[in-house]
Every structure is written in C-alpha cells, then in structure tokens.
Amino acid sequence: MLDILQSPLVVGGLVILAPFILKRLVEKVKRYPIIGNLLEIGKKETPWINYSELSKEYGDMVYLEALGIKILVLHSLDKAVELLEKKSGNYSGRPVMPMIFEHLRFNEYFSNADYTPTWRRQRRIFHQHFHPGVVSRYHPIHSHEVIRYVQDLAATPLDFKHHIQQLVLSPVFLHFMGLRSRTETTHISKQVDIIPALKYLPRWLPGMGWKDFAEYYRNLGLWAKQAPYDHALKMMRDGNAEESVATRLINELPLARRSSKGGAGARHTSFATAMTFTILMALHPEVQKKAQEEIDSVVGVGQIPGFEDRDKLVYIDAIIREVFRWHCEVPLGLPHKASEDDVFEGYFIPKGTIIAANLWHIMKDPANYDNPTEFIPERHIKDGQINKDVLDPYDAVFGYGRRICVGRYLSLDALYLIVSTTLAMFDISPPKDKKLECKFNDGAILAPEPYEVIITPRSARHEEAIRNLVY
Numbered sequence: 001m002l003d004i005l006q007s008p009l010v011v012g013g014l015v016i017l018a019p020f021i022l023k024r025l026v027e028k029v030k031r032y033p034i035i036g037n038l039l040e041i042g043k044k045e046t047p048w049i050n051y052s053e054l055s056k057e058y059g060d061m062v063y064l065e066a067l068g069i070k071i072l073v074l075h076s077l078d079k080a081v082e083l084l085e086k087k088s089g090n091y092s093g094r095p096v097m098p099m100i101f102e103h104l105r106f107n108e109y110f111s112n113a114d115y116t117p118t119w120r121r122q123r124r125i126f127h128q129h130f131h132p133g134v135v136s137r138y139h140p141i142h143s144h145e146v147i148r149y150v151q152d153l154a155a156t157p158l159d160f161k162h163h164i165q166q167l168v169l170s171p172v173f174l175h176f177m178g179l180r181s182r183t184e185t186t187h188i189s190k191q192v193d194i195i196p197a198l199k200y201l202p203r204w205l206p207g208m209g210w211k212d213f214a215e216y217y218r219n220l221g222l223w224a225k226q227a228p229y230d231h232a233l234k235m236m237r238d239g240n241a242e243e244s245v246a247t248r249l250i251n252e253l254p255l256a257r258r259s260s261k262g263g264a265g266a267r268h269t270s271f272a273t274a275m276t277f278t279i280l281m282a283l284h285p286e287v288q289k290k291a292q293e294e295i296d297s298v299v300g301v302g303q304i305p306g307f308e309d310r311d312k313l314v315y316i317d318a319i320i321r322e323v324f325r326w327h328c329e330v331p332l333g334l335p336h337k338a339s340e341d342d343v344f345e346g347y348f349i350p351k352g353t354i355i356a357a358n359l360w361h362i363m364k365d366p367a368n369y370d371n372p373t374e375f376i377p378e379r380h381i382k383d384g385q386i387n388k389d390v391l392d393p394y395d396a397v398f399g400y401g402r403r404i405c406v407g408r409y410l411s412l413d414a415l416y417l418i419v420s421t422t423l424a425m426f427d428i429s430p431p432k433d434k435k436l437e438c439k440f441n442d443g444a445i446l447a448p449e450p451y452e453v454i455i456t457p458r459s460a461r462h463e464e465a466i467r468n469l470v471y
C-alpha cells in the first residue's frame with residue numbers, strides 16, 4: 001500500500017495519484033494522453049450502463065480519470081454503504097464543476113451545495129419538516145386530493161399525465177407552499193415541468209454549446225427557488241395561508257428578514273416514477289388484476305384505500321418497491337465528493353474525487369435479484385409479508401449517508417396514493433392499434449418517453465362510486 005501512496009505517476013502532464021487502480025484500467029481500457037478516460041466517461045448516452053459493463057471486467061470499484069476529473073463509480077451496495085455511510089464524514093460533499101455551477105448557479109440549490117456548515121444547518125431544517133411524523137400530518141389532505149384525481153381521470157382519461165402530475169405534486173406544493181388551488185398548482189407545475197435541468201446536462205462534465213439555455217435555466221431555477229417563498233409570504237400577508245414548510249420557516253424568521261429571501265424547490269422525480277408505474281400496469285395486466293383483488297378484499301369494491309390500509313396492502317407495497325427497483329429513476333444518484341485524501345480497501349482516493357454509486361447496476365445486478373430486468377413484484381413477498389431477505393430497493397434508490405434523499409417519505413406517500421387509488425378504481429390497458437413500449441429518455445433523471453394508454457373505470461359500479469365521491 002505504501003508503494004501506491006508514494007508513487008504518483010505523471011502521464012501527459014496529469015499527476016495520477018491512484019496508480020494501482022489506474023493500472024487495472026490501463027491494462028484493459030485504452031487511455032489516451034491528455035484526455036485520459038474521457039472517451040469512456042462520455043462514451044454513451046447511458047453512462048450507468050457503460051460503467052456497469054466496465055465493472056464486469058474491473059470489479060465493483062471503477063475508477064476513471066480525465067482532464068483532471070477523477071471519478072470512482074461504486075457497483076455494490078456494500079461498497080456504497082462502507083464509503084458513503086460509514087465514512088460519511090469524508091464523503092458528503094458535492095463536486096463543484098465551475099462551468100455548470102457558475103452559469104446555472106446550481107450551487108445555490110441545497111442538493112448541490114458542498115458539505116459546509118450552511119448546508120448542515122439547512123439539512124437540519126429539511127429534516128425537521130420532512131421526517132415521517134411531520135409528513136404524515138398531511139395524510140388527510142392528500143386523501144382528500146385523491147378524490148379530485150379520480151374524478152378528473154374518469155372525466156378526461158387522455159389527460160392522465162396531467163392528472164398524475166397534479167396528484168404527485170400536490171403533496172409537494174402543499175407541504176412546501178401551502179398551495180391547494182388547482183390554478184396555481186397547474187401554473188407552477190408547468191414551470192416545474194421544464195426545470196429538471198439535470199436531465200439536459202452532460203453528466204458531470206463541463207459541457208459544450210449549452211450557454212444559451214444555461215441562462216434560461218438559471219433564471220427558471222432561481223424562479224423555482226423563489227416562488228414558493230414569495231407565494232407563502234403573500235398568502236400570509238393576505239391572511240389565508242395554509243400551514244406549510246414555507247410558512248413555518250417564515251414564522252421562524254425575524255420580522256425584518258421576511259422579505260424575498262429564497263425558498264425551497266419542488267422536485268420532479270416522483271412524477272417520473274408514477275408515469276413508469278402507469279405504463280408498467282398497462283404492460284402487466286396480471287399484476288393489475290392481482291393488486292385489484294387485494295384492494296377489493298382489504299378495502300372493499302369501489303372504495304379508495306386510505307393510509308390506514310397501507311400495512312395490509314402488501315402486494316401494493318411490493319409493486320411500489322418493484323417500480324422503484326425496475327425504474328431506478330436517478331441511475332447514478334447524485335455525485336458525492338471526497339473532501340480529503342483517503343485510503344479505502346488499499347486504494348488511495350484523492351481529495352476531490354467524485355464518488356458515484358451506480359444505483360442502476362445495483363438494482364439490476366443478478367447477484368441481488370433473479371431475472372433482474374423483469375418486472376416481478378412477487379420477488380419482494382414471502383409468506384404474505386415483505387421479504388426481508390431480498391435487498392430492499394429503498395436502501396439504494398434514495399442515495400446514501402448524510403446526503404440521503406430528504407423527500408423520500410413524501411415521495412413514498414405520493415406513490416402509495418397514486419398506485420393504490422388508480423388500481424382501486426381504474427383498469428389501465430395498452431392502446432388498441434399501437435405497440436406499447438417503455439422507453440426512457442437519456443437524462444440523469446430517467447423519465448418514460450411520452451406514451452398512450454387507455455384508462456377506464458373498472459366497472460359501472462366503480463364509475464358510479466367515482467361520481468358519488470364528494471370533494
């Protein structure tokens with residue numbers, strides 16, 4: 001190990017601090033002077049698949065280096081936990097990529113901020129407002145919103161994307177901003193629709209030819225940060241604000257600072273997962289039928305499941321886990337950064353190395369799941385309960401350690417609502433005259449390409465039950 005630490009190489013002007021790991025790559029992967037592994041890093045539209053292929057040859061730690069950027073991609077849950085959770089004191093930073101960050105002012109987003117005292121303070125605030133106890137206080141309101149969702153879906157089923165978006169985002173809007181008005185949420189969700197700038201960015205690399213839209217996204221992103229705060233402040237001044245994260249935070253501010261000072265941004269991830277669920281149901285009528293039988297026997301025919309039914313709806317739980325596993329919406333998670341030099345399992349990891357966990361690989365690894373590319377909710381069930389012996393997708397898909405997703409409970413609530421309610425009341429089937437295929441965009445957040453499905457109430461009885469619901 002001493003040899004590794006004491007013998008940096010210099011190749012094409014680059015100081016290589018991890019010669020042992022590098023050697024493993026040099027032996028197999030062509031490494032060019034100056035650009036190093038750049039071609040490997042940016043080779044495919046889907047780098048997680050590219051890294052996954054490399055891991056078959058080089059093991060579960062794949063290290064690449066190009067133009068001064070050092071990337072270590074982890075391909076097992078064990079390694080991710082060892083490094084990003086157990087050693088989280090050193091691996092909780094976010095990489096700073098000056099071009100992207102400066103132009104888009106991405107560092108102003110909490111999720112992209114480095115591991116600083118400011119970030120730690122903000123994270124504590126997030127935790128206070130997003131732990132399961134707080135999130136569950138909103139359950140009655142979410143259940144109420146669901147009535148509107150089923151009625152809208154029954155009335156205009158072709159607009160299912162919009163209705164799903166409304167339902168998935170409504171807890172987020174309500175939680176952050178106290179927003180319940182359909183007009184306001186529709187307006188804002190249209191803006192949010194175009195925000196996930198990440199999906200258009202070259203992954204972790206300074207990009208080319210993107211400055212024009214960088215300006216556009218920067219302004220949009222700043223708007224998204226500011227709008228929730230401004231809205232809550234206005235509603236509070238008008239005396240008709242619903243309680244939300246924004247109102248609670250504003251209340252904690254000294255009066256003098258209650259001017260426009262930035263709020264919280266809503267995220268789009270749960271929506272892509274809900275859209276994936278919908279297409280998967282159309283492709284798997286047998287799963288739909290089984291779920292509907294469970295709902296009918298636990299909740300009753302024509303009834304909407306509530307949060308109090310959640311523990312008894314084991315198959316619904318398994319479907320949601322399997323959607324998260326199969327979809328793996330953020331395939332490489334968000335990048336962490338090594339704050340200081342470190343040695344891990346004999347390898348030297350230089351300060352500044354970007355650490356990514358290949359969540360997609362972990363979710364599709366045959367060592368973790370049989371027939372991993374198949375959508376099989378049953379894999380998560382044993383003896384009528386969730387099978388604890390099977391790797392829990394939630395242990396991976398929301399990331400790790402101190403940077404683990406703060407919105408995971410809110411997101412799981414939203415998914416429970418959409419999955420259980422939709423299946424309770426509707427049948428989803430493929431279009432009659434077109435082949436239905438689930439294809440994802442190639443962004444860093446995977447969302448299904450636009451698709452068509454037919455959504456109809458399950459029977460005349462369900463149709464009547466939907467009509468009789470009172471919002």
Ligand code: HEM
Nearest residue numbers: 111267269270273333334398399400403404405406407411
């Ligand atoms: C399908 C749903 C979601 C998935 C799969 C997901 C996944 C992730 C992942 C992989 C990370 C990176 C964790 C890490 O760095 O190790 C993350 C971070 C984050 N997520 Fe989520 N997320 C989802 C929904 C949400 C929602 C609904 C919200 C907000 C209400 C949210 C807010 C955040 C924030 C603020 C961070 C940054 C945390 C930090 O940097 O400390 N997420 N999420």
